[in-house]
Structures are given as C-alpha cells and as structure tokens.
Amino acid sequence: MNNDYITDLKKCIDDSEMVFVGIGNELQVKLSSLNEMDSFHDKFQLLEKNEEYEWLIPYLIKYYLNDKFHQEILNAYENLYELIKDKNYFIVSLSTDDLMKKIPFRDDRIVFPCGTYEKLQCEKNCSNKLYDLDGEFWEKVSGWIEDRVDISELEQPKCPTCGGNLVFNQYGQPVYNEKGYIENWQRYTKWLQGTVNRKLCILELGVGMEFPSIIRWPMEKVCFYNQKSHFFRVHEMLYQIAGDIEDRGISIKQNALKFLQEI
Ligand SMILES: [Zn+2]
Numbered sequence: 001m002n003n004d005y006i007t008d009l010k011k012c013i014d015d016s017e018m019v020f021v022g023i024g025n026e027l028q029v030k031l032s033s034l035n036e037m038d039s040f041h042d043k044f045q046l047l048e049k050n051e052e053y054e055w056l057i058p059y060l061i062k063y064y065l066n067d068k069f070h071q072e073i074l075n076a077y078e079n080l081y082e083l084i085k086d087k088n089y090f091i092v093s094l095s096t097d098d099l100m101k102k103i104p105f106r107d108d109r110i111v112f113p114c115g116t117y118e119k120l121q122c123e124k125n126c127s128n129k130l131y132d133l134d135g136e137f138w139e140k141v142s143g144w145i146e147d148r149v150d151i152s153e154l155e156q157p158k159c160p161t162c163g164g165n166l167v168f169n170q171y172g173q174p175v176y177n178e179k180g181y182i183e184n185w186q187r188y189t190k191w192l193q194g195t196v197n198r199k200l201c202i203l204e205l206g207v208g209m210e211f212p213s214i215i216r217w218p219m220e221k222v223c224f225y226n227q228k229s230h231f232f233r234v235h236e237m238l239y240q241i242a243g244d245i246e247d248r249g250i251s252i253k254q255n256a257l258k259f260l261q262e263i
Contacts (some may be wrong), residue, residue, distance in 0.1 A: 005232075005252050006263055009203070010083070012230045016201035018194070019084050020222065022215035023093035023100070026206025026235065026256040027077075029070055031061075040064050043145060055156045058168050059141045062117040065097050076260035077103045080205075083263060090191045092215055094207070096170050109191075111184040113214055115170030122159035123167045125175040131157075131166060195222065200229040206256030208238055220245060234259045 013019055034040045040060065047057050067074055081103045091110040093100060098117050100110065119130040137157060143149030157166040167173050169180045202223055207215045223231040223245045231249040233241055234256045241249035252259060 005250065005259075008250060009201075009232055009263075012201045012232070013083060013087060013203075016199045016230070017088060018198050018200045019087045019089040020192075020195065020200060020202045020219065021080070021084065021089060021091040022202075022204040022207050022219055023091060023095060024205065024207030024215060024235075024256070025094065025210060026208075027073060027260075028095045029065060029073065029097040029099065034061065034064050034069075037064065037069065039145075053151060053154075055165065055167075056141070056144075056151075056154065058117070059138075060145060062168075063142060063145050065099065065117060067099070067102050070097075070099055072261065073097075073099050073257065074102060076257050079260050079263040081105060090188055092188060094211055094215065108184065108187055111181055111188050113171070113181050113185065114211075115168065115176070115180055117168055117170075119169040119180055120157065120166040121169045121173065121177040121180075122162060123165045123174050124159075124162065125173075125177045126159060126162040126164065128177060128179060129161070130169055130177060130180055131160075133157075192222065195226060195229075197226070198228065200226055202229055202231040204231070204233045204235075205260065206235055207233075208235065223248060 035044065043060055044057065047053050047060065077100055089109055091100075091105060093110060093112050094114050095112065096114050096116055118133070120133060121130055134157065140149050140154060144151055144154060158164065159166055169177055200222070202219050204215065204219050209216070219231065220242060223229045229248060231241060231245060232252060233239055233249065234252040234254060236253065236255040239251040239253045241251050
C-alpha cells in the first residue's frame, strides 16, 4: 500500500512547479533515543543530579547530535533531498538538531524557526546579538564527555555585554533571539506568495500539534486557497486531513521517518 503512496508523491512532485515541505517532531532526534546510548545516559544523569552543572546538558546533547549516531535520520533526509533537489522548494523545519545541515539542501530554502545548536545568545538577549561557540571551550567540553578533562575545568560561557549566561539560540530560552532565523523566514513568506496559482505539492512530514500555527495550519490554508495544489500529510497518529481540502489531500498513516526511509 505504501508503494502506491510513494508513486503518487513522486508523480505529484514531478508534475508540480513548486514543492512546500514541512518537517516535524517525528524526524527529530529524541532525548529518549539519546538516552538509549549508555555513554550519553551516564553523563546526563550526572548533570541532572548536579544543579551546578545542569547548564552542560545542551552541550552534551549537541555532542551526541553528531552524524555518526543518527544514520537513520540522515538517510531519510538524503532520500528527501533526492526527491526535491531539482525542484523549486522551500522547507520549514521544527527541528533544532541540525542534522538537515549535513545534507546539501539550499541554505536559502530552509528555515529553522525553533533555532539550532550552532549559535549562542545572551539568556536575557540584552543586546540582540548572536555568538559563535568558542572552539577552545567546545574542545574542553568534548574532552570532558570523552573522559579526558575534569568537569571542574568547565565554566559556562558569559555574555560579553552584561555578564549573564550565554545559551543556545533556541525557542524556549527566557528571551528567544529570533535573529537566527528571521532572514530566511522573510525569504519563506516571499516564496509562499509566489506559489499563488502555481502547481504546488505540499508535503508535511511528521508534524504533530506542537506548533500548529507554524506548519500545520498554514499548509492547510495554502492548500485550501490554491486549487492547483496537492497535500500529502504523513504522520503515525495525526494524519487526518480536514474535509474542505480532502479531495486534494492524501493522508498517510505512517511514521514520517519510516516513510522517507522507504522512498
Ligand atoms: Zn547579555
């Protein structure tokens, strides 16, 4: 049955002028899967129990986001890339795990509104600036994870302006600095305006209800107003498509990671 959906999707992409992709939770690295690795689990427990070093948790996660631990997800993204690379596409991704950056998707055709593990910001966002992670510091943190450096040698990076803590530039911080994604968000809204009256394939992959106003609802709206569009929604549980766009929608009841792996 799944093969039929894949054939339909490939045909739809071939026939479309533009492809609009949304990426959600099913494709992200989960804390639960990181915890299955003993080496991660031991360090994570230690940090959780020790308030003084809790700030290291995101750095530990960043270390274990390395490609070598997530080949399944990377293979899925490679398949997605092969599917859309020659088309006029735009991707909105809720992921913060940076794995998509390992695949040659066009930098100006992908937006990560929830942030990344690449840049740092002041937790109070005192000066609206973003900072690079200091290489020497990262080397030390990696050394601790690899049991070469003692934890007491690690100090949380500080904001050069106010002296507050620097944290990763991600949604969920006390004051999120949106500068990290806003330029590509503007490109995205402009691109979206250009889809009007064009043959459009909308592909929503594993998007739940975490941020429905960012992907789920806008995609439904675009499909509703564009009579030349088709909408593929792939999700293990939330695969349903509403009545008014049903005739141009295909609901695929499957985990998006598995779906992409089979392409
Ligand atoms: Zn500051």
